[in-house]
Amino acid sequence: MVDATLAAVAQLLERRTGMEVALVDPQDLGGSGRTLVMRVRVGHNNFTLPRTVVVKQLLAADATEVDLGEAFAREAAAYKFATALPVESRPGPTLLASDPAAGILVLSDLGLGETMTELLTRTPARRAGTVLSAWGQALGRMHAGTVGREGDLSALARREHTDARHDPVGCEAARAAERVPTRLAEHGVTAAVPDAALRRGLGMFTGGQCRAFSPSDVGPDNALVVGGAVRFLDYEWAGFRDAGLDIAYALLTYPRWVAGGIDDGLNSALIEAWRSEVARIWPRLDDDRTLARHITTAALVWLTLATYWCLPDGPDAHDAGFDAGHLHALTDWSGRQLADRWHALAEAEPEFADFARGAAAVVAAL
Structure with a gap:
């Protein structure tokens, strides 16, 4: 071969x-x-x-x-x-x-480097914020540098005989939003589903107020650090989406436990570095509450998708060619790890709290 x-x-x-x-x-x-x-x-x-x-x-x-x-x-x-x-x-x-x-x-060839996972794993907790800031800045520069260029990607996609407007990841997320609440109800979760928030989150794939280029999986295994610069790999399901989906994906998937401990300030380091690059493009993100709500809405969609793939009676259909394993950062979690993320979302966003706690209980039990 x-x-x-x-x-x-x-x-x-x-x-x-x-x-x-x-x-x-x-x-x-x-x-x-x-x-x-x-x-x-x-x-x-x-x-x-x-x-x-x-x-x-x-x-x-x-x-x-x-x-x-x-x-x-x-x-x-x-x-x-x-x-x-x-x-x-x-x-x-x-x-x-x-x-x-x-x-x-x-x-x-970008050269010899290490993934963000590898770098964070060996980085002492006191220095992890610096590493995460570099990651957030790289994400922000990519987003700020591609705003308004969606037509360019669409034209190139047509030459490749595909449609950049069709987003298989977004289609999979829509299936998850439709089916996960029903399946959780079958397992005894009766909390109100945050339908409005899920609709807002799904809209981040097709529209959104912060639209920019997204490789789709910007998790730590696809962030390569070479000579101090962070580069992103693997564009198999790339497209234009709301940039909030990328920063939420990074927050959910990076190895938060570094040097034997966890520091809640690490999330802030990643978010603030990203915001420093994009707030001039999207001034609304200067407002802390607006930013937090934007990120938690995106996190709700990603966790719903991860739960869809986690349930034993899980996905029964995919877009042609779509492989859930491509977003492996969402599929590598144990039920307990997924439940922990649901609990964190419940603490961050009261609107989602009842549903998130119910989802956490189900995935932890499974």
């Missing part, structure tokens, strides 16, 4: 550069069950290419798997969009070449 992929990539780059390309020393960088990701060195001193590139190939696990064409098309369009941004606004790698038929993307 690796040899065949390297041969295909070499041919792709030869067509792009008009020169012979030799790719050597492949290094496995991991990847989900349906992706091959590796770093390879460019031989023969090809001056038109960087010394190393990263190759990502989308694979079908077997002949019966759903068509992955939409996932590839969305990711290719998103990388083309990001590559066209000014250097200071680019959130991650740039696209060097792509081959839809083979499901191959050739990306710039």
